[in-house]
Amino acid sequence: MASVEESTKAPEAGESGHRGGPVRWLPLIAIGLVSSLLGIALGVLIDWFPVQASAQADDIDTLWDVLVVASVPMFVLVQTVVLYSVYKWRMRPGEEGLDGPPIHGNTRLEIIWTALPAILLVSLVSYAYVVLTDIEEAQAGSMKVRVVGEQFLWTYYYPSPEGGGKEVAADQLYLPVGKQVEFEIQSKDVIHDFWVPAFRMKVDAVRGITTRYRADPDRVGDYPVVCAELCGLGHATMRSTVHVMDPAEFDRWFATQVQEAKESQ
Amino acid sequence: MASAAAVEHHHGPPPANRSSRVEPQLLGMLLFIISEIMVFGAFFTAYFFIRVVNGAEWPAQGTELPKLIAGVNTAILLSSSVTVHWALESAKKGNRFGLQAGITTTLLLGATFLFIQVNEYVHIGFAPQDHAQGSIFYGLTGLHGAHVFIGLTLLAFTTLRAFRGHFTPEEHRGVEVPGIYWHFVDVMWVIVYTTIYII
Amino acid sequence: MTHSSVMRVPGLVRGAWATLLGIAVSAALTVAIRAAYGYDPLFDGEAITIVSLVTAPLFFLVGIGAFSEWFYWAGGKPTRPEDHSSHGAHSWKDYFKVNTDHKVIGIQYVVTSFFFMLVGGLLAMMVRAELAAPGSQFVDSNAYNGLFSVHASLMIFLFIIPVFAGLANYVLPLMIGAPDMAFPRLNALSFWMLPVAGTMMTLSFFAPGGSFATGWTAYAPLSTEVPLGQMFFTVGVQFAGASSIATALNFLVTIITMRAPGMSFWRMPLLVWANFSTSLLVVIATPFIAASQFFVLLDYGLGFNFFVPEDSGDVLMYQHVFWFYSHPAVYIMMLPGFGIVSEILAVKARKPVFGYRMMAFSLLAIVLLGFTVWAHHMFVSGMQSWIRVPMMVTTAIIAVPTGIKIFSWLATLWRGVLNVDTPMLWALGFLTMFTLGGISGVMLAMIPLTIHVSDTYFIVAHIHYVLFGGSLFTIFAGVYYWFPKMTGRMFDQTLGKVHFWLTFVAFNATFAPMHLIGVQGMPRRVADYPEQFATWNLVISLASFVLGLSTLIFVYNMVASWRGGPRAGSNPWRALTLEWQVSSPPPIFNFDAVPTVVGGPYEYGVPGAVHGVFKPAGHPAEAEPAPQEGRARQPAGAVAAGSTDREQ
Numbered sequence A: 001m002a003s004v005e006e007s008t009k010a011p012e013a014g015e016s017g018h019r020g021g022p023v024r025w026l027p028l029i030a031i032g033l034v035s036s037l038l039g040i041a042l043g044v045l046i047d048w049f050p051v052q053a054s055a056q057a058d059d060i061d062t063l064w065d066v067l068v069v070a071s072v073p074m075f076v077l078v079q080t081v082v083l084y085s086v087y088k089w090r091m092r093p094g095e096e097g098l099d100g101p102p103i104h105g106n107t108r109l110e111i112i113w114t115a116l117p118a119i120l121l122v123s124l125v126s127y128a129y130v131v132l133t134d135i136e137e138a139q140a141g142s143m144k145v146r147v148v149g150e151q152f153l154w155t156y157y158y159p160s161p162e163g164g165g166k167e168v169a170a171d172q173l174y175l176p177v178g179k180q181v182e183f184e185i186q187s188k189d190v191i192h193d194f195w196v197p198a199f200r201m202k203v204d205a206v207r208g209i210t211t212r213y214r215a216d217p218d219r220v221g222d223y224p225v226v227c228a229e230l231c232g233l234g235h236a237t238m239r240s241t242v243h244v245m246d247p248a249e250f251d252r253w254f255a256t257q258v259q260e261a262k263e264s265q
Numbered sequence B: 001m002a003s004a005a006a007v008e009h010h011h012g013p014p015p016a017n018r019s020s021r022v023e024p025q026l027l028g029m030l031l032f033i034i035s036e037i038m039v040f041g042a043f044f045t046a047y048f049f050i051r052v053v054n055g056a057e058w059p060a061q062g063t064e065l066p067k068l069i070a071g072v073n074t075a076i077l078l079s080s081s082v083t084v085h086w087a088l089e090s091a092k093k094g095n096r097f098g099l100q101a102g103i104t105t106t107l108l109l110g111a112t113f114l115f116i117q118v119n120e121y122v123h124i125g126f127a128p129q130d131h132a133q134g135s136i137f138y139g140l141t142g143l144h145g146a147h148v149f150i151g152l153t154l155l156a157f158t159t160l161r162a163f164r165g166h167f168t169p170e171e172h173r174g175v176e177v178p179g180i181y182w183h184f185v186d187v188m189w190v191i192v193y194t195t196i197y198i199i
Numbered sequence C: 001m002t003h004s005s006v007m008r009v010p011g012l013v014r015g016a017w018a019t020l021l022g023i024a025v026s027a028a029l030t031v032a033i034r035a036a037y038g039y040d041p042l043f044d045g046e047a048i049t050i051v052s053l054v055t056a057p058l059f060f061l062v063g064i065g066a067f068s069e070w071f072y073w074a075g076g077k078p079t080r081p082e083d084h085s086s087h088g089a090h091s092w093k094d095y096f097k098v099n100t101d102h103k104v105i106g107i108q109y110v111v112t113s114f115f116f117m118l119v120g121g122l123l124a125m126m127v128r129a130e131l132a133a134p135g136s137q138f139v140d141s142n143a144y145n146g147l148f149s150v151h152a153s154l155m156i157f158l159f160i161i162p163v164f165a166g167l168a169n170y171v172l173p174l175m176i177g178a179p180d181m182a183f184p185r186l187n188a189l190s191f192w193m194l195p196v197a198g199t200m201m202t203l204s205f206f207a208p209g210g211s212f213a214t215g216w217t218a219y220a221p222l223s224t225e226v227p228l229g230q231m232f233f234t235v236g237v238q239f240a241g242a243s244s245i246a247t248a249l250n251f252l253v254t255i256i257t258m259r260a261p262g263m264s265f266w267r268m269p270l271l272v273w274a275n276f277s278t279s280l281l282v283v284i285a286t287p288f289i290a291a292s293q294f295f296v297l298l299d300y301g302l303g304f305n306f307f308v309p310e311d312s313g314d315v316l317m318y319q320h321v322f323w324f325y326s327h328p329a330v331y332i333m334m335l336p337g338f339g340i341v342s343e344i345l346a347v348k349a350r351k352p353v354f355g356y357r358m359m360a361f362s363l364l365a366i367v368l369l370g371f372t373v374w375a376h377h378m379f380v381s382g383m384q385s386w387i388r389v390p391m392m393v394t395t396a397i398i399a400v401p402t403g404i405k406i407f408s409w410l411a412t413l414w415r416g417v418l419n420v421d422t423p424m425l426w427a428l429g430f431l432t433m434f435t436l437g438g439i440s441g442v443m444l445a446m447i448p449l450t451i452h453v454s455d456t457y458f459i460v461a462h463i464h465y466v467l468f469g470g471s472l473f474t475i476f477a478g479v480y481y482w483f484p485k486m487t488g489r490m491f492d493q494t495l496g497k498v499h500f501w502l503t504f505v506a507f508n509a510t511f512a513p514m515h516l517i518g519v520q521g522m523p524r525r526v527a528d529y530p531e532q533f534a535t536w537n538l539v540i541s542l543a544s545f546v547l548g549l550s551t552l553i554f555v556y557n558m559v560a561s562w563r564g565g566p567r568a569g570s571n572p573w574r575a576l577t578l579e580w581q582v583s584s585p586p587p588i589f590n591f592d593a594v595p596t597v598v599g600g601p602y603e604y605g606v607p608g609a610v611h612g613v614f615k616p617a618g619h620p621a622e623a624e625p626a627p628q629e630g631r632a633r634q635p636a637g638a639v640a641a642g643s644t645d646r647e648q
């Protein structure tokens, strides 16, 4: 058994503390700032999201930008310290027996790096909470669509103008632009997930319960509907389309649907 | 580690330092019981979801739970906690008769409990396949029954050893550790009984 | 024992026969029960398979002799003193037997889990091959779902979790000055349940209808309505889980009751702290996944109604129970790595770990908080919406203790003498990559964003940044770091560095673009995807093949160095912790006499500091007086304000 003594060649204290000279804070901070700015620019400028087709999308994309602005500096901070330490205090030939200065801690520093992230996180969470209430806010005059998932297709049910709980079914989703929709989502078998990437909204379709979300379509166009919960064999192909259209056009479409439904009875 | 070690093969390890006053076996059993409690916790979570979150009728419509018989059964199981304690105390005092009598009675009481429970299953009038209430009823009581069975197995070994003359006032861990497990099984039953039958 | 027939000698051969016997017994039992109930096809292959899955492994474990001693005890025979015949390995064959030596078990664990890592990795290669282009390449979507399900299950339950248990098995008793684990036979049993679970999951590919294909999360009611392969997961997880619980219990008892004299909790190396915290998580959380799979088993096999809403069952209950384990499980897969990194950074930067006590406290804080965040996996599950916001808050808060750890490691590096060799490279790589994965985790905590990116490749990116860039980087670091201790030989540093750089680059090329395609709208768990994502997926697939190849460098380095590397001294890294003060590999019973601990574990740079004092075997305790320096500042060193050698 090796004795412990031989393994810790006592370093010349004092000497080790000044290896590599003093830390040059100014260039270090400058590098950190520049890379943070570059990172943020990259994070904000990259075309991350699919087209925005709802009011919700706008809110969520902004949240993303805020998160990028908050987290890039954190990441850069860690990188810079790691790279700088390796650059400056790497063990050089002849230093194999040297030890670093025995610094055990620093209460002030530790308080700072507990408090600052905590404050940052609390602000992010508060902002996220605001966004959450925003995207879930009910608007006056919203319409209802019942969405039903089953292995492996979606069906959409619109309340019939006849009332009395009657419904008109469609196998693609048609919506008028500028009007809030409240989706009521159900499943006939396993769990599916009703996701419209262009709206940025999704929720699981769960057998036995009704889940819901709201979306405010604000851009005319056709967008994919995607099942985002593994539901078996056909999960990858369980897709359909949402057509967001002019209110007038929507009304025409809806009238024909109602008509067809009547005829088929 | 092969050759160098082979030389030392015949003497054993240095005695480990005892860095805590707690007995390792006892501590191990306590930790095991914690994880057992969590197993029951998960089953109670299922119960909670079915009965409270989902608001299912309890017991399911048209069924009835035999509170009285189960109550008697509770008393049987609780008294076995007393007898196992008696066995341990006797072992500590070196009273062999008390040890053997205590442990045998415990074994019998536990077996009676299981018998009554199986009998209850046969006559209760619903199956786990009928509805979720049935599933969780059988799930929880069955889980507990399985624990009674494990406890009985442990106690059977203890009994065997008690009759072969093991256990002394100094060395009675073989009674103590299964005994603790048995107490746990009993306490857990009181909780199961209260939530399933009474509330 | 004159008669030495195969059935009398415990071992793999008897284990194999016992397995067959187990299957036969299960078949008989099943047929008997079906006859008793008057079910129609008396011989039901599916029922027999399910019963066999449960019983055959138990027969196997009896067969290899994992229970022999307990049977002996239970049979009422007098407890015989330990003969230590099952201790230590004298030839490679001993690694294939039930062995009670924690060092042998540690190596069994590490090698077995790396084997399953290669299998899991190979499956990932197949996943990437299928995804290299849109449309179907060589598997149908059911097979594809099976590929990633088994990939993830092996990686999680048979690689990350057990490999940490294996490393700790080897070094933890040495580190705290214990001759072995508290329950060596339980330790052996824990190990032998692993190959059982792993084989079961791998064999599921041969089940009728294909392997289990519901992801590693196995959400009900999908998992209760699929072909038989699912049961290989449902039951396999039980064995892996039982193994985890038994090991965790063993660690806890060992740490609490077997520390060397003088090794107070505040003198324990942080690896020991990390495994202490992890074990708490395991003991408390793992029963939940066991229960969740019991429910699935009962619904699937016996027609129970836990997840049948038409009969008052509750579908979301599965997810609550599952995540109550599986969120803590991600910390089970990370905290031991935190421990490894603390050891390596201190030694390789030649400095004490900065803020030692806060490091330990933040581990405990993560344990506590870890139990309060499970529903962040359920933000879009349709659960009661009020649960979401509290979970968002607690989830974000977890970044605070984790941040404390990251910043303390950075401060440990600061002004050190950094020896940037292979273990250190991996540790530094961990610092950077885990930070990235953690930050994407914090983004995921923000509900509105998660509503969009949940179940997309953004999650896949997060998973791999924390599990590969986090856990696996620390595992590589730890394996390289303790390799000389375990084998007595030195690995090839150059190959190690090549391994690191190749992996580092390929890893980022593979997983970084997943953030982008995820946000752009590519869902996870799909065998096919729209044209729009084709380019990136091709890039990812190509990079992932390089990543796979880079692993082979590691395998080669380990095997070649183990067989013919240069001899490593007992303490090649000049480390202070106890495992380095004994020979490499350590003697069969670790120590001639248990050492006495006189100072903190990381007093690098303190002149003459000593962690443990070894007294010559058989001599009285007092012997050498501890060097004053080391004694003076170790216990409260971490927080003592105004210590003289503090940076000004």
Ligand code: HEA
Pocket (backbone or CB within 6 Å): A071, A074, A078, A117, A120, A121, C217, C330, C331, C333, C334, C376, C377, C378, C379, C395, C396, C398, C399, C400, C402, C403, C404, C406, C434, C435, C436, C437, C438, C439, C440, C441, C442, C444, C445, C446, C450, C453, C454, C455, C459, C462, C463, C466, C467, C470, C471
């Ligand atoms: C090792 C495993 C591991 C680890 C450590 C983590 C750590 C974290 N994870 Fe991760 N997670 C997984 C493995 C892991 N995760 C897996 C496997 C899944 C997917 C499961 C599935 O569905 O299949 C998942 C999914 C997952 C989700 C669900 C996404 C979804 O499905 O919709 C969420 C949501 O909140 C999340 C959050 C977090 C957070 C906040 C952390 C935090 O603990 C991270 C904390 C760390 C840091 C933040 C970095 C260091 C800190 C600093 C430098 C301080 C300053 C930082 C800031 C102020 C930002 N994770």
Ligand code: HEA
Pocket (backbone or CB within 6 Å): C117, C118, C119, C120, C121, C122, C124, C125, C127, C128, C148, C149, C151, C152, C153, C155, C156, C159, C160, C214, C215, C216, C217, C460, C463, C464, C467, C468, C471, C472, C510, C524, C525, C526, C527, C544, C547, C548, C549, C551, C552
């Ligand atoms: C520790 C955990 C871990 C690790 C290390 C990995 C490693 C890898 N993972 Fe994995 N992965 C997960 C955990 C992990 N993964 C989890 C939890 C999921 C979620 C699953 C779910 O949705 O349920 C997932 C899902 C997942 C997906 C998403 C599938 C989907 O949603 O459709 C993809 C896709 O690219 C992927 C790829 C990879 C790749 C390329 C690697 C590479 O790093 C692998 C590198 C390759 C090797 C290390 C092996 C190299 C060896 C050889 C080539 C030779 C083999 C020889 C023999 C067997 C003898 N993983």
Ligand code: CUA
Pocket (backbone or CB within 6 Å): A149, A150, A151, A152, A191, A192, A193, A227, A228, A229, A230, A231, A232, A234, A235, A236, A238
């Ligand atoms: Cu429906 Cu996936």
Ligand SMILES: [Cu+2]
Pocket (backbone or CB within 6 Å): C326, C327, C330, C373, C374, C376, C377
């Ligand atoms: Cu989580």
